[in-house]
Amino acid sequence: MSSATGTTDRSIANEIQAEVKERRPFSLKAFLKNRWFLYAVSLTFFFGVWKYVDYTRVLGNGIAAPEKVVVAIFRLMTDTIAGKSLWGHTWASLARIMIGFSIAAGIAVPLGILMALNRYINAVVKPVFDLIKPMPPFAWISCAILWFGIGEPSKIFIIVIGTFVPCLLNSYMGIRLIEPELYDVIRMLGGNRKDEILQVGFPAAFPAIFAGLQISLSIAWTCVLSAELVSARSGLGFIIIQGMQLSQPELVLAGMVILAFWAWATTLLVTYLEKYLCPWKRETSLA
Amino acid sequence: MESKAQPKIICQNISKVFIQKGTQRVHVLEDISVDVKQNEFVVILGPGQSGKSTLLRIIAGLETPTTGTVSLDGKEVAGPGADRGLVFQSYMLFPWKTVLGNVELGPKLRNVAKQERRELAAHYINLVGLKGFEKHYPHQLSGGMKQRVGIARAYANNPEVMLLDEPFGQLDAQTRYFMEKETARIWETERRTVLFVTNNIEEAIYLGDRIISLKGKLPGRMHELYEVHLPRPRDNTDMNFLLLRQQISDASELVL
Numbered sequence: 001m002s003s004a005t006g007t008t009d010r011s012i013a014n015e016i017q018a019e020v021k022e023r024r025p026f027s028l029k030a031f032l033k034n035r036w037f038l039y040a041v042s043l044t045f046f047f048g049v050w051k052y053v054d055y056t057r058v059l060g061n062g063i064a065a066p067e068k069v070v071v072a073i074f075r076l077m078t079d080t081i082a083g084k085s086l087w088g089h090t091w092a093s094l095a096r097i098m099i100g101f102s103i104a105a106g107i108a109v110p111l112g113i114l115m116a117l118n119r120y121i122n123a124v125v126k127p128v129f130d131l132i133k134p135m136p137p138f139a140w141i142s143c144a145i146l147w148f149g150i151g152e153p154s155k156i157f158i159i160v161i162g163t164f165v166p167c168l169l170n171s172y173m174g175i176r177l178i179e180p181e182l183y184d185v186i187r188m189l190g191g192n193r194k195d196e197i198l199q200v201g202f203p204a205a206f207p208a209i210f211a212g213l214q215i216s217l218s219i220a221w222t223c224v225l226s227a228e229l230v231s232a233r234s235g236l237g238f239i240i241i242q243g244m245q246l247s248q249p250e251l252v253l254a255g256m257v258i259l260a261f262w263a264w265a266t267t268l269l270v271t272y273l274e275k276y277l278c279p280w281k282r283e284t285s286l287a
Numbered sequence: 288m289e290s291k292a293q294p295k296i297i298c299q300n301i302s303k304v305f306i307q308k309g310t311q312r313v314h315v316l317e318d319i320s321v322d323v324k325q326n327e328f329v330v331i332l333g334p335g336q337s338g339k340s341t342l343l344r345i346i347a348g349l350e351t352p353t354t355g356t357v358s359l360d361g362k363e364v365a366g367p368g369a370d371r372g373l374v375f376q377s378y379m380l381f382p383w384k385t386v387l388g389n390v391e392l393g394p395k396l397r398n399v400a401k402q403e404r405r406e407l408a409a410h411y412i413n414l415v416g417l418k419g420f421e422k423h424y425p426h427q428l429s430g431g432m433k434q435r436v437g438i439a440r441a442y443a444n445n446p447e448v449m450l451l452d453e454p455f456g457q458l459d460a461q462t463r464y465f466m467e468k469e470t471a472r473i474w475e476t477e478r479r480t481v482l483f484v485t486n487n488i489e490e491a492i493y494l495g496d497r498i499i500s501l502k503g504k505l506p507g508r509m510h511e512l513y514e515v516h517l518p519r520p521r522d523n524t525d526m527n528f529l530l531l532r533q534q535i536s537d538a539s540e541l542v543l
Contacts (some may be wrong), residue, residue: 185379189393189444190369199392203383207505280383280424 029144033193064250081242084234090262092224092234096152096227097220097266100159105216109209110165112171117197129168137162137219138226145231162223163216170212174205210274217270221263295480296323296346296448300504301355303341308515315341319355322449322498326478330495332485334541338507339484340376343452346482347373358401360446369393372441374451378433380425386412386436387421393444411439416471431462438473448480455490467493471520488535488543492528493521503540511538 031037047066054065062074076086084092115122140161143196144154182200191199228237236259294442298321305313315338323329333339344350346357348367357364359371380389387408394404412421415435425433432456441449451470455463474481474494485491491498498513505543517527536543 001450179379181375181377181379183382184367185350185375185381186392187367188347188369188371188373189440190396195396199396200381202382206383278383280426281311 004153022198061247062249064248068250069253069257072248073257076239076251076254076258080202081239082233086258089234089239090258091237092238093224093228093236093259094266095261096155096159096224096235097217100156100223101163101216101220103156104160104163105167105213108167109171109212112168113170113175113201113205116150116172116175117201129165132161133165133169137165137223141227141230144227155224155232158227159220159223160220166219167209167212168206170215171205174208174212175201176205177208206278207274210270210278213270214267217267218263219258221266225259294322295325295327295360296482297356297358298322298342298346299355299357301342301345301352301357303338303350304353314506316345316352317508319501319507319509323480323482326480328474328481328483328494328496330483330485330491330498331501332488332498332535333501333507333510333538334486334503334539336505337487337501337503338505339501340452341481342501342507343373343450343484347371347446347450349373369397369444370447372444372446372449374434374437374441374449374454376453376456378425378430378437378457380433380436380440382425382540384424385421386417386423386425386428389425389436390439390443392440397444400524401510408443409441411443412436414476415439416443416469429462430458431466434458434466436467438470442473442477442479446479448482451481451483453484453486455485455487463487463490467483468520470494475519486541488532488541489523490529492517492535493523498535500535500539511535 050063050066053059054063054068079085081089111121111125115125137158140158141154144157148154148157178200182204184234186195186200224235225237225240228235229241232238232241236255240252240255240259243249243253243255292331298319300317301316301321302314303316305315307313319342321329321331321342331339331342341350345352346364348357348364364371365426381392384392387405390412391404391408399407409421412418415438417432417435419441420428420432425436428436428505437454438451455466458466471494483491483494492515495515498515500510500513501507502510513531515531517525517531522528532543
């Protein structure tokens with residue numbers, strides 16, 4: 001019997017399944033196919049291309065070699081720029097984000113929930129919100145500077161505008177998308193409208209609210225960066241713009257790396273907060 | 288089985304018309320009159336689209352009938368309330384609460400003291416056979432287990448009447464048989480007045496004292512009434528059981 005049936009190439013389903021740890025004796029072939037080895041190869045390639053682009057000066061003075069960026073990061077940690085240390089600049093950006101984010105979320109989340117539950121509030125707020133919604137937050141920068149000057153308030157204003165929209169939208173949808181039968185459950189257990197809102201509305205909307213917070217946080221970092229690029233004397237965006245003005249690409253890239261690190265760290269914080277407050281969510285790994 | 292002079296639930300001439308999309312009228316129920324005695328297990332049997340779930344929701348108070356009245360212990364049913372416990376077809380457990388949290392929710396809404404409601408919840412969780420799973424979240428449970436939590440949750444609120452809306456419709460055949468046995472056992476342990484909706488003739492005969500069958504095709508009308516006098520616990524393969532099953536299946540458009 002030499003004829004066989006069925007396809008023999010590997011199915012995608014097999015590849016997506018978690019890899020089973022099986023101890024097999026070392027073989028070169030297996031090593032070359034190993035996931036972590038391939039990751040290392042990819043990263044080495046990436047850094048290699050980066051170094052090569054710098055070496056050949058293809059982008060002129062626009063790029064700095066990876067090792068120069070590392071040196072720049074270390075220098076930032078010890079020296080000061082415009083009178084502030086690295087931590088001072090980091091804190092300046094973080095403070096703006098925290099203040100703007102808190103103000104925006106503090107208003108948007110309750111407002112979104114109220115809009116979803118009360119048709120009169122919805123009728124009043126929705127048209128104005130729909131007018132503001134499509135506008136990219138950075139378009140407000142000129143208004144912000146005209147109204148608040150070039151100090152802190154204008155930057156916080158941009159962050160508030162940018163953070164407000166996704167927070168409100170997600171809170172609103174979080175309540176609207178609740179399975180209506182869940183309200184029936186609470187009614188059959190003897191609950192009234194207050195119980196509907198507190199026992200069903202809030203907890204059911206939590207995951208959506210947190211999704212909104214995550215999105216808003218990313219937007220907040222974008223906003224703080226663009227506000228600092230325009231007019232700032234401190235902050236991580238300021239470091240980047242300094243690097244550009246002083247023709248020091250390693251400073252630009254160093255600023256970008258540090259910015260990316262803090263954006264990731266704050267996102268992780270929100271993720272852990274969500275895990276703590278919403279233990280019922282299924283584990284899905286997107287990291 | 289004691290029969291009280293006044294039936295527990297009286298439905299008189301219930302009919303229901305839904306208005307959809309502004310002008311379309313969907314006539315779901317027509318002239319239904321049902322009496323349920325104290326501690327009786329009544330099954331409403333009908334094919335899909337016969338309005339049986341709507342009838343149950345009307346008795347639960349979640350819908351208002353277009354004509355007719357529903358009364359419980361002589362008082363007219365005006366809206367949903369804790370005196371009727373409803374078990375839903377799609378479980379409807381709160382995913383953010385543990386099993387214990389779900390079951391003790393009813394007593395919690397009535398401001399029962401913590402210790403007391405914990406004991407109450409533990410008693411009913413034990414009754415449905417889920418001892419040891421108090422701290423689990425619904426997404427960690429199988430379908431049969433979720434439905435048992437739903438039953439415990441309805442029981443824990445100490446309702447006068449238990450209403451079950453095709454509770455085992457989403458379970459596989461084996462689990463369904465198991466749950467039927469469990470339901471019979473639970474009901475024997477703690478008797479209540481039960482109104483059970485299903486489209487499964489075997490389930491109806493296994494569980495019910497009385498079966499009310501509805502005709503298919505909207506609007507749902509009352510078709511036949513059957514009294515089941517077989518001894519409990521019922522045997523699916525008993526000759527009388529099978530004869531009754533044949534009789535019902537021949538009389539209605541349900542297959543078997």
